[in-house]
Amino acid sequence: MSETLVPFDEVIAKYDPALGLEVHVELNTNTKMFCGCPALFGGEPNTHVCPTCLGLPGAMPVVNGKAVESAIRIGLALNCSIAEWCRFARKNYFYPDMPKNFQTSQYDEPIAFDGWLDVEVEGETYRIEIERAHMEEDTGKSTHVGGATGRIHGADYSLVDYNRAGIPLIEIVTRPILVPAEKAPAVARAYVGQLRDLILALGVSDARMDQGSIRADVNLSLAPKGETKLGTRSETKNVNSLRSVERAVRFEMSRHAGILDAGGSVLQETRHFHEDTGTTSSGREKSDAEDYRYFPEPDLVPVAPSREWVEELRGTLPENPTQRRARLQEEYGFSDLEMRDVWAAGALPLIEATVAEGTAPQSARKWWVAELLRRANDAGVELAEVGVTPKQVAEVQALVDAKTINDKLARQVFDGLIAGEGTAAEVIEKRGLALVSDDGPLLAAIDEALAAQPDIAEKIRGGNHAAAGAVIGAVMKATRGQADAARVRELILEKLA
Amino acid sequence: MSQLTRDEVAHLADLARIDLDDAELDHLAPQLNVILEAVASISGVAGDDVPPTSHPIPLTNVFREDVVRPSLSAEQALSGAPEVEEQRFRVPRILGDEQ
Numbered sequence: 001m002s003e004t005l006v007p008f009d010e011v012i013a014k015y016d017p018a019l020g021l022e023v024h025v026e027l028n029t030n031t032k033m034f035c036g037c038p039a040l041f042g043g044e045p046n047t048h049v050c051p052t053c054l055g056l057p058g059a060m061p062v063v064n065g066k067a068v069e070s071a072i073r074i075g076l077a078l079n080c081s082i083a084e085w086c087r088f089a090r091k092n093y094f095y096p097d098m099p100k101n102f103q104t105s106q107y108d109e110p111i112a113f114d115g116w117l118d119v120e121v122e123g124e125t126y127r128i129e130i131e132r133a134h135m136e137e138d139t140g141k142s143t144h145v146g147g148a149t150g151r152i153h154g155a156d157y158s159l160v161d162y163n164r165a166g167i168p169l170i171e172i173v174t175r176p177i178l179v180p181a182e183k184a185p186a187v188a189r190a191y192v193g194q195l196r197d198l199i200l201a202l203g204v205s206d207a208r209m210d211q212g213s214i215r216a217d218v219n220l221s222l223a224p225k226g227e228t229k230l231g232t233r234s235e236t237k238n239v240n241s242l243r244s245v246e247r248a249v250r251f252e253m254s255r256h257a258g259i260l261d262a263g264g265s266v267l268q269e270t271r272h273f274h275e276d277t278g279t280t281s282s283g284r285e286k287s288d289a290e291d292y293r294y295f296p297e298p299d300l301v302p303v304a305p306s307r308e309w310v311e312e313l314r315g316t317l318p319e320n321p322t323q324r325r326a327r328l329q330e331e332y333g334f335s336d337l338e339m340r341d342v343w344a345a346g347a348l349p350l351i352e353a354t355v356a357e358g359t360a361p362q363s364a365r366k367w368w369v370a371e372l373l374r375r376a377n378d379a380g381v382e383l384a385e386v387g388v389t390p391k392q393v394a395e396v397q398a399l400v401d402a403k404t405i406n407d408k409l410a411r412q413v414f415d416g417l418i419a420g421e422g423t424a425a426e427v428i429e430k431r432g433l434a435l436v437s438d439d440g441p442l443l444a445a446i447d448e449a450l451a452a453q454p455d456i457a458e459k460i461r462g463g464n465h466a467a468a469g470a471v472i473g474a475v476m477k478a479t480r481g482q483a484d485a486a487r488v489r490e491l492i493l494e495k496l497a
Numbered sequence: 498m499s500q501l502t503r504d505e506v507a508h509l510a511d512l513a514r515i516d517l518d519d520a521e522l523d524h525l526a527p528q529l530n531v532i533l534e535a536v537a538s539i540s541g542v543a544g545d546d547v548p549p550t551s552h553p554i555p556l557t558n559v560f561r562e563d564v565v566r567p568s569l570s571a572e573q574a575l576s577g578a579p580e581v582e583e584q585r586f587r588v589p590r591i592l593g594d595e596q
Contacts, residue, residue, distance in 0.1 A: 030565050031563050031565050036564065044571065044584065045583065045584040046571045046574045046586070047568060047571050047574075049569055051569070054569075054574060056577075062559060063559065063560050063561060064563055065560030065562065066562075067563075085557070092512075094513075095591065096586070096588040099586075142588075143585065145582075155590055157587055157588065157590055159585035159586065159587055159588075160585055160586040160588055161586075162574075162586070296551030297551070300559075301552055302551075302557045303557065303558060304558055
């Protein structure tokens, strides 16, 4: 069936969306959820596995206490209640990504529930209600072989690596999010972005969407304006960047509207998101929760966090994001307008890290929001993934402060850093970007420029120092921008004094 | 105790990837009901003050330190696999969801 996509403006005129977001956070514990295998990204296939995470007969799981601690801290940071007593459950399904034929998860007794997170979009605050955050384990990684596209459909067989199977995951589920239709894509993106920042601040995950340590499933349904009953939803799985979250919501809204406009009904199913086209395609029909035949995991005992422990963990929470933002704006002396741009760019944690390396706040802001944001936008990636670290920005600014380079050359240094040409100092060396620090070549260039423009020399001698600008310009050109303009000016004035 | 229908047994068999023909369903559905009835008699003994349990020993909070322990080698991990390719478990064609 070919799809009719309704333009976004028409969708928002006729329909109201209900959003639901399920975000999986891979914890950065040393070991897996139920065994002592390393919880590392990648590695040689099937080298981080043991009888427990391979589901071999007789192996017994034991809960990683650190993962429970991280789950509670995430729950508290999301203003959730923490269960006094809860259990793990088996989610039964037959799929080779879990060698046990079930995933150990939580069902009706999540560790954290009933919370909220306030997110800001264009100056408006939206309260996103959190239904639950529960503990579970990640699955193995399948590679599909054969068929035309390397996708599961048409594949001849699959190869499975279980290194990832059993890595602790926290799944955070929202209640239906009902926001003005035109805001829905931006609110979805802002929620996942602020959740990621919160997770980073808690230090419980690498929070790298590009590496899958944070993954979002986007549920969406539409109902005609004024209708209070929610429509049938689709669930777009594994959306792996903030930009994709926004695009997936937008695309699904247009697709649903096309079906509803034609008098059809939306199929309740999972969908796959395609980064290249910004579209989704059908996955499988969603099975009812009962089909997983959840039951309490008999190999694990209940988790009953004492109230003392919960309060102790509450004391370890980072400052809440709104307070932190106000405090940093004050500390850095940013104007409201500057702060709004910093916030919209997701640059605050990056600026904070750069300042921590010794850079002046305004310099850090200038590089992240003016220079690097443009590059991130051009490349279609998040600012944090632009390919330059806060430490590198601090190094570049230190070189500017030391007059080794100027701002213009610094931009070329960033080119080199993004291209992976080594440290800032190495890029300067390789590309020959350092400012001319020796007065000799500068004086030679000044003489040449003055000789070419004898009338200018007269003006300067006559006290018209502004005329030096033309000579400085010529010297900069002659040195390909590698002269310190202030030093050139000094030399000209000394010479003609 | 409501009876398990023949359709429900067929559905469960499907979920459990057990291929049952009509004759087997006719034979097994009533047997399962007998088992369910036997288990249901427990609810006649347990009063409201006895909560359902998932574990025979009243323990909570058994946690492991977050310390890495040796894993198996890939050779050991794959030693029981029917088929191996590129140091991975080779499994038959999967029809279903892509993860």
